Amino acid sequence: MGDKEDFISRVNDLYRFEAIQGHLGWDQETIMPAKGAKSRGEILAWLAAQRHNRLIDPELGELISRLENQNLEDYFAANVREMRRKYDEAVKLPVEFVSEFTKARSEALIAWQKARSESDFSLFSSHLENMISLTRKRIEYLGCEHTPYDVLLDEYEVGMTVEDYDPLFAGLKARLVPLLNKIMNSGVEIPRLPEHMTFPADAQELFCNKVSIAMGFDFEAGRMDRSTHPFCAGLWPDDTRFTTRFDEKDPFSCLYAVMHESGHGLYEQGLPRDHSYSPVGMAVSLGVHESQSRFWENQIGRTAAFWKIAMPWFKEQFPDCPDWDNETLDLIANEVKPDFIRVEADEITYNLHIMVRYEIEKMIFNGSLEVKDIPKTWNRMMNEWFGIEVPNDSLGCLQDIHWSMGAFGYFPTYTLGNLYAAQLLQTMSVELGDIDDIISSGDWSGMLDWLREKIHDKGSVMTPAELIESATGSKPSPEPFLNYVETKYSKLYNL
Numbered sequence: 001m002g003d004k005e006d007f008i009s010r011v012n013d014l015y016r017f018e019a020i021q022g023h024l025g026w027d028q029e030t031i032m033p034a035k036g037a038k039s040r041g042e043i044l045a046w047l048a049a050q051r052h053n054r055l056i057d058p059e060l061g062e063l064i065s066r067l068e069n070q071n072l073e074d075y076f077a078a079n080v081r082e083m084r085r086k087y088d089e090a091v092k093l094p095v096e097f098v099s100e101f102t103k104a105r106s107e108a109l110i111a112w113q114k115a116r117s118e119s120d121f122s123l124f125s126s127h128l129e130n131m132i133s134l135t136r137k138r139i140e141y142l143g144c145e146h147t148p149y150d151v152l153l154d155e156y157e158v159g160m161t162v163e164d165y166d167p168l169f170a171g172l173k174a175r176l177v178p179l180l181n182k183i184m185n186s187g188v189e190i191p192r193l194p195e196h197m198t199f200p201a202d203a204q205e206l207f208c209n210k211v212s213i214a215m216g217f218d219f220e221a222g223r224m225d226r227s228t229h230p231f232c233a234g235l236w237p238d239d240t241r242f243t244t245r246f247d248e249k250d251p252f253s254c255l256y257a258v259m260h261e262s263g264h265g266l267y268e269q270g271l272p273r274d275h276s277y278s279p280v281g282m283a284v285s286l287g288v289h290e291s292q293s294r295f296w297e298n299q300i301g302r303t304a305a306f307w308k309i310a311m312p313w314f315k316e317q318f319p320d321c322p323d324w325d326n327e328t329l330d331l332i333a334n335e336v337k338p339d340f341i342r343v344e345a346d347e348i349t350y351n352l353h354i355m356v357r358y359e360i361e362k363m364i365f366n367g368s369l370e371v372k373d374i375p376k377t378w379n380r381m382m383n384e385w386f387g388i389e390v391p392n393d394s395l396g397c398l399q400d401i402h403w404s405m406g407a408f409g410y411f412p413t414y415t416l417g418n419l420y421a422a423q424l425l426q427t428m429s430v431e432l433g434d435i436d437d438i439i440s441s442g443d444w445s446g447m448l449d450w451l452r453e454k455i456h457d458k459g460s461v462m463t464p465a466e467l468i469e470s471a472t473g474s475k476p477s478p479e480p481f482l483n484y485v486e487t488k489y490s491k492l493y494n495l
Contacts, residue, residue, distance in 0.1 A: 004076070007063045008278065010054065011083060015277035017051035019236040026233045026241050028109065030225045041106030048102035055090045075272075075280050078461045082279035085158075092141045101134050105406050112404035113228050119394035121375050124404070129371045131406045132364060139365070149365040152409030156286045157416060157464060162362065165412050168478060169355050172415070175482050179489065180348050183336045186493040190335045191328055193250065194321075201246035201254075203317040208244065208258040210313045215296055216448040217262045218269055229401040230257040230343065232293075234268030234283075237276050251318065252333055253344050259301040260343075263293035266448060270456030285464040286410065288455065290417020291424060298347055298418075299425045299484075300447070304330040305439035334492055338386035340395040347485055349386070351418060356381050357400070357411040365408065420468055422481035424454070427472040 001009070021044060028040050054060070064087055067080045108127035115124035135152070144151045150161040205224070213219065220238075227243035234240045242261035247253045267283055275281030283289045300306055307314075307326035314329070315321065324332075336346045342353040360377060363369035369377060378397040379390040390396040402410050428450055429435050438446060454471035468476045489495070 003063055003066055003070075007060075007067060007080070007083075010057075010060050010063070011079065011279070012277040014051060014055055015282075016236075017047060017054070019277070021047050021051070022233050023235045026235065028106070029227045029229075029231070030243060034110075037106070037110045041103045044106050045099045045103035049095050049099040052090060052093070052095050052098040055087065056095070061087055061091070075275060075459075075461055078280045078459075079275075079278050082460060086279070089142060092143070093138065094141070097134075097137065097141065101138070101406065104130050104134055105404070108404040108406070109401070112398070112401065116228065116394050116398045119392040119398065121393040121398060124398065125371050128374075128403055131403065132371065132408075135406055135408055136365070147366045149362050149409065152361075152365065153412065154409075156407075156410050156413050158285065159463070159465075160412070160416075162366070165358065169351075169358065169415070172351050172478060172482070173355065175486070176348055176351060179486060180336065180338075182495050183348065183489060183493045186495060188331075188493045191322075191324065191332055193332070197318075197320065198248045199251040199318055201248060204246055204248075204251050204254045207251070207310075207313055207317045208255055211255065211301075211310060212258055212262040212265075214309070214442070214444060215259070215262050215266060215300075216445060217265050221269055222265055224258070224261075230261050231401070232261045232264035232268065234265070234271070237273060240265045240268040251314075256297050256301060256333075257343060260293040260297040263296035264289060266296070266451070267292040267456055270448075270452045272457055272459045275459055280459045280461055282460055284458070284460040284462065284467055286413035287416030287420060288464050288467060290414050291420035292417075292451065292455065294414075294417045295421040295424060295451075299421060299435070300439060300444070302330070302333045302347070303436060303439060305436040306330075307333070308440050309442045331492060334489070336489065336493070338388050340382070340388065340390060341399055343399075347418070348489060351415050352385055354411050354415045356385065361408050361411070416464075416476075419478050419481045420464075420476060422484040423468060423472050423474070423477065424451070425484065426480045 024040065024044060024047075028037075028044075032040060060083075064080060064084050068084065072080060104127070108124070108131050111124050111127040115121060136148070139148045139151045142151050147162055153160050153162070153165065209219075209224065212224065222240035222242070225241065225243045226245060228245065230242070230244050232240070232242040242258075242265050244254050244257045244261065267289055271283065272281050304326045307329040311324075311326050311329060334346065336348050338349055339345060342350065342357075345353050356378065359381065360369065360374065363377070364374075375393055375397050382388055382390050382396070400411075402408075425435065428447065432438060432446055432450060435447075438444070455467065458467055458470070462470060465476055
């Protein structure tokens, strides 16, 4: 077997392990019996150790070194580049640590689910302390050139640091807060859902399925299930799973969760099949992944043009709903108000939610914030930034799954996704024509085809910044997003 064949065989096996871990993780969050948690944690820890041992095999390192000195075509060269980065990081982590971290994460997830359902932070706090302690140990193993938090940020969006995010968030806040104040003082009244109405979960599911299919999600290569926190998992080719949750008093919560996760799912289903089970066949970054979900959720789903198409499906499932037109449904869907829950936040306040989490994570890893003080710190920031009093932990610091998974540094990628999505929309409208006209036609395949060509098919052959520049002709910038929200919400709120 030649070097290239040996390299690809080893890499494919690593990603098959990852796929098995992903499948068991999906099962853990959806249908696994509660008493299976201990065994599942042990199995996941064993799989993580097996994969890690293969990743740090010196023979793989020697293969990478030999291939780096060869003339390789773009996709193969990108695989070698990414495996070099992964190998160099992995050899710094002892296999015992990887196993311990995976088992702790599995236990923390179960504890978080219980704590969230009972709105009791104390049920999760010891597990969170352990995840933070292990993450600090991970930072020590990996080493840091700048600040400890930078090590974590780089894991989710390569190259991004506190020095990048601090001015980005400051610039966004400087434009978003005044816009929020104008909206709050606009006097525009948003129609309310009738208090007596309920929207049965099964009916919501039927409605949301139609929307997901219209977006292009292939349900013969994927499925939708229910979980505590909506998520998407591209397990392996032709098996992409996403989840949602239901609030029978608010059908919009489920709808936009489904559009968001379907956007993730479309990206997974569109990745280059010829390069499955290798780095280049994977999504390039979480920021780009979020751009796909936020594009469909917000730029498509929160428009009057969307409701022109979706309203008949909505009325079919909820015939007792008031006879609203598409403009009214659009106004309801775009209501701006400071609220507790990130995943249900409007486009103006959403990035402020991200900033709260970013600042708290910075305090944990670059400062001295203790776990016991997280709820108090969270609630104080929500009061200072949003002017609202957090009534309980479930609506506060327990709402997100990320910390139970040790995913510190993940949250800022959501903001990058918002920025990338607006930049893609701007270019798409130049190349395809008026986006509202396309949405109103009911045939959304042209938009998906454009994303397939510009983003999905490229896998990880480029860096995130290179990919966005390749797709739009410009380096990533917050300006398209700020222009987009200022224009959209000025019109909606008569500013």
